[in-house]
Amino acid sequence: MSEPVVVVDFGTLTTSAALVGGDREGLLREPGTGGASWPTAVYRDPAGAVTIGSAATARQRAAPDALITWNSPPERNPALIALMLRHAARAAAARAGGPVARLVLTWGVAGLAQERVRRLLLAVGERAGFTEVELLPRSLAAAAGAPGPPVPEGAVVLVYDLGHTACRVALVRRTGPAAYESLGEAGASGCAGRAMDDLVAAHLRAIGGERLAAAVATGHLDPEAARLAALRFDLQLRETARRVRHELSRSLRTVDCVTPAAAAFELGHETLDELVEPLVEEAVDLGLDLLDEHGLEPADLARVVAVGGLVHMPLVRRVLSAGFPMPIRYGESAQLGVLHGAATLVRATPPRLAQPMPRADEQPLTWDVPGARVHRWLVEPGGKFEAGAPLLVVRTPDGALRRLRARDRAGVLVRQHAAPGTVLGDGDWLATVTGGGSSSRGNGARPRRPARDDGPGRLVHHGSRVDFVAFSPDGQRLLTAGGTEHALIWDVATTVRHLTLRVDGEVESVAFAPDGRTAALGGQKAVTVRHTHTGTTVRSLSDQPRATGLAYSPDGTKLAVVATGGSTSLVRADSGERLWRRPVGSGGIWASPDGEWLVVAADEGQAFVCQLRTGTTRSVLGRTAATRHLGWVVAAAFGPDGDVVVTSGIDGRIAAWRLPSAELLWTYADLPTTRGLAFLDGGRHVLAAGFDGVVLDAATGRLVTKATWRETTTAMAATANGELLALAQGDAVRIVPAADLLRGGAR
Known part of the structure; x- marks a missing residue:
């Protein structure tokens, strides 16, 4: 388009x-x-x-x-x-x-x-x-x-939309490359965010007691002033309740007050859970009931997707995870x-293309859009049109608008045979044109999307959405993976695919070993270590299923693994022997270049700083509500000396921290989302990539330059020397010199 x-x-x-x-x-x-x-x-x-x-x-x-x-x-x-x-x-x-x-x-x-x-x-x-x-x-x-590649055509997805005024669920089936249909829907308002806020507000009224009641008394006011005062208090109480719910979704306790004149209160997450857990269970049951109505079981689903503001609540995630056998996609x-x-x-x-026309001075124009309704004509009688130009707009039965286009020859529209509002049948004659001609394309042919070869750098076509990229230590090979069972290894200089590796289930994490001869792949059943030249399996760590994060120690002798369920382990890379295990972590993991520290992503916008050798937690990045990320940490990168780390959450906010003290050095909050971080130029700059990209001064967080992507970057990697970057965008990865990004501009 x-x-x-x-x-x-x-x-x-x-x-x-x-x-x-x-x-x-x-x-x-x-x-x-x-x-x-x-x-x-x-x-x-x-x-x-x-x-x-x-x-x-x-x-x-x-x-x-x-x-x-x-x-x-x-x-x-x-x-x-x-x-x-x-x-x-x-x-x-x-x-x-x-x-x-x-x-x-x-x-x-x-x-x-x-x-x-x-x-x-x-x-x-x-x-x-x-x-x-x-x-x-x-x-x-x-x-x-x-997140992840599209499900196969015909597969069914359950979607939870957990919002403020309503919780809705839908069964959705993928019907084509860019087509989905709804099989069934259900919804309720009594379990949504507003209902939860009402419960919290009632609890705040109860614990506020007489002092809160006195602070908002309106008996001394005239009726209109009393009405406005009561309305303002109701707004303030709702705001406080919503603020408390959000704060307790990312921290254990919060201290707040409804009005300055009322007493401060302290609430813990266990109180919030007790108040709203019945509503959360009701919301999750909406989806299970919808499955029952359609004769389906959770195991019949290809994917469960959850969106909406309530998905940030740990309680919601726990209840959702308990109801389904597969990981929830947020x-x-x-x-x-x-x-x-x-x-x-x-x-x-x-675009919809007109059916081929016979050669004649005046020729009929038809499209295969039964049930559609003419919305408006874009070319009036007597008007000229170019090859492939849109001629009219129709609204399909599902409510979508579609432009119907001429085929591959220019012409003149002589007459229109369907007025706006007309419902179309199969093959209806909609217009008469001259100057056109028959097309060499068959019925229903679709134009191919132009190859994305007009951007900078070298391009490798992975074939599906790319969620993970990693360079070999020497920067000569690139590993890509994206939610399918395959991981691909490419030659960076030629962009020729060197090797295809397959795991059981989807690839959920990747890591190149420091010697470059092996790579670890996290699958749904085990972590496997594969030879990067032959593809043979060197060893399988079957006691490490569903690894969401992998990181080698700089000397390559140890492998850190974050497993679904909230635990992090360190194992010997040559034997798989477990050295320690700690109950922290629920996402990615990154090792400092000096081999001293691991940064382990966690829910609630925090990350743990652990000693690599012992697993002991030394500090927490984002210990306070004011410093933590929204949601969870999705990206991190160490500076070249290992004493500074930058992190980013799903909200796009970037933070730099001193290690091991977890001192917050600076933040940058002008990106909607960030999916990759890297230090460039000898550690002097930080690149953050997501919807767009920014280059920041590593010492101050000051913006140096911006880059605009043609597509959202879903993953990023940098070579060890910081000279090359791999930007995963859609189903391809673009390899660009870091110097180009430092100069800014469109990418």
Whole structure:
């Protein structure tokens, strides 16, 4: 696709948007804050001026009646949606250099099943200034945007969308390369985030007692002032309850207060769990009940995907994991996972081509789109069109908009035979043209996507989404893997595939040994050590299943393994003998170049600093709520001396730490997500890669330059000397000189 499209994930608490065109997507950030998402809120002052997002919520206590949110009366929702979408339209026009006609709007599963809601959203989108509005179920976007390669065609995925106002589940089946369909849906509001906040708020009222009641007493006020005071207190109480729930999702205890005049309180995560566990179990049971309705068992699923703000709660993850035999796939970010999936589907949707036409002065034009409804014509009678140009837009029965294109010869449209609103049958004659001709393509032929050979560096085509990359110590070979059972080894100089390695189940972690002769692969049943020249298995560590992280000691004699379930072990690389095991870790692991430290990723935005030799935890990165990452740590890199490490969470925030004290040196928070980190230029700079890339001064965290990717980088590796980088983007890996990145620019 080349036309720009605005993709909006409209949430009840936050909204995010992206401008998609060609093979690229770019976030439309909130003005002022630069955030990747912004609060779903609009403020109208007495003069009618409109403020959106964070600036609107900042005024809610002063004038709560003037704030429009999803908690406002339902009749105000259309205005809220339209104003938010109008903001997205203006931001997209500024980025694209002109108005963008097409909008793809994600929406909750239950809403899309109702024709009334569908019509309302289409009308509101057009009122916001878009001429083409398409609705995309969040469940389909979540399935498409889940980490790992796409599931096989015909496979069924269970999607949990655990949000603030509703918890929804959907059974989704993949029907084609860029196509998913919903098999069934279910939802409930009584187990969502708002219901949890209500329970926490009631608990805060109870423990606040008479002092809290006295602090918010309104008996001395006139009726209108009392009403506004009560409304402000209700907002403040809800904000406090939500803040407490979020804080206890990433720490063991929190201290807070509802108002400055009320007593401070302290709550532990066990209190939160006790309050909301019945609601969490109810939410998870929605999916199990949906499976029962369709005669399916959890083992019949190819994947379970969970998105929404509640997925950051450890209790939610524990209950979900207990209900299913496979690991749960969580979106990259609660705010951006669905948006990225929607953008992926928009980019991958192929254009519809007209069926071949017989040679004649006047020829019929037909497409195979039965059940579609004509939305609008793009070429009027008498208008000329180029080969492959879009001629009209139709809305398919599932609500999607499709541009129907001419084939590979230019011509003139003589007559239109279907007015807007016409429902089409199979092979209907829609237009008459002249100057065209028969096409050499067969019926239903799809244009091939241009090879991505116009970017810098060398390209290796892995063939599926790449989640792991690693250079050999000498930088001459590259190991790639991506959620299938295969790992590939490439020659860096020629980009020729040297070897294919296979494991049982998906590859979930990789590590090159320091001597370059072997590599460790974490599969679903065991960690296997393979010879990198012959592919033979050197040894299998069957007592280390489902390894989510692997790291060799610098001398190559030991291998650190993080296993699913929350444990880290150190084994001898030559025999597999276990040297120690500790109950920490739930993700990646990284070894310092001096062989002194291991940094082990954990849930709740923290990472443990352990002595490699003994496994003793020396310190915790992100010990306090103010310093930890949101969600979990997804990337880390050591400086060349091993005394500094940089980490990043799913929120994209980057932090630098002094070791072993865990002193926070600096942070950088202007990336929506980061999937790879590397020190460059002898340790003077740090590269962070994700949706886009930034180069930072390693000493201060100051921004040096930015890089814009053609696709989101899902993994990154650097050679030992820091001269070459491997950027995993889609189903390929681009190998680029680090010097190019230091100069900035598009990549």
